[in-house]
Amino acid sequence: MKLVTFEQNGTERIGAVRGEGIVELTAVFPTMLTLIDNGTEGLSAAQAYLQSHSPTYQLDDVHLLAPIPNPRRNIMCLGHNYAEHAEESLIATGQTVELPEFPIIFTKATTAVNGPYDPFPFNAAISDKIDYEVELGVIIGKPGINIPPAEAISYIFGYTIINDISARDLQWQHKQFFKGKSLDGSCPMGPWIITADELDPTNLHITSRVNGITKQASNTRHMIFDIPTTIDHLSRGMTLLPGDIIATGTPSGVGFARTPPEFLQPGNILESEIENIGIMRTPIGT
Ligand code: MG
DSSP states (O other): OEEEEEEETTEEEEEEEETTEEEEOTTTOSSHHHHHHTHHHHHHHHHHHHHHSOOOEEGGGSEEEOSSSSOSSOEEEEESOBHHHHHHHHHHTTOOOOOOSSOEEEEEOGGGEEOTTOOBOOOTTTOSOEEOOEEEEEEEOSOBSSOOHHHHGGGEEEEEEEEOOEEHHHHHHTSSSTTTTOSTTOEEEEEEEEEGGGOOTTSOEEEEEETTEEEEEEEGGGBSSOHHHHHHHHHTTSOBOTTOEEEOOOOSOOSTTSSSOOOOOTTOEEEEEETTTEEEEEEBOO
8 A cells, every 4th residue: 555644624634545546544543653553453454445435635636744744753764874875975074985884873853754745944044065865764563672684574564765854064063963864854754655565675766866867876775784684773672663764774976975065955856766656856945
């Protein structure tokens, strides 16, 4: 299923996409998190409802929100999880090129979450070094601790697209990534969740464009730490919860590592695309 959260008449609703329409599921589950909390039974109930009802909305007529607009806790993110991006970042900041031995993990504040087509509120007084990072997002479906890699896939509810928009000046000034990664609107997510049964995440083209010009183009098969390994590391001694969101790192081509460096400007359109999931469009600064 392709699951959306949307706003209609001022109310948050969820639904499943069929063709260009949405079958609203709000009568069964009020929010995406309640659907996820209900595990495989929840998915079966949503599927049954989808099969027995007709679309009530057209995708084009509603305001899509992030599929999980208010996560319970911070988005967990991997840094330097594609070798070419690790190399470009280390070279651009004058460091020794060394691939990570363990995943680099940081988080983004829940208040950074943004809709898939909503603008990023650019404010040059806060940061004029706004950069893009397209990433595959993994949504956890059930609680788990010490999850072995061989079982990790069974803990996944689904997949989405994330752009880990980054204020590079703040990221570097404050040493820890948290502040520079957590500006309001800096985590566009969506346009939907593709449930885990419908997507093989291991070999997907992943692309970003600014004003139609390709900036990042890679494949999820180039991740250094694949999704099972990432879930293994994250869950060691730390419980993962239903609805947790993991951003699995970005490929090379980010703005700050370019020669000369490029940063997003007001009026730019940032597109984030992953094969078999979809495309997000983020206008900058409006
Ligand atoms: Mg990132």
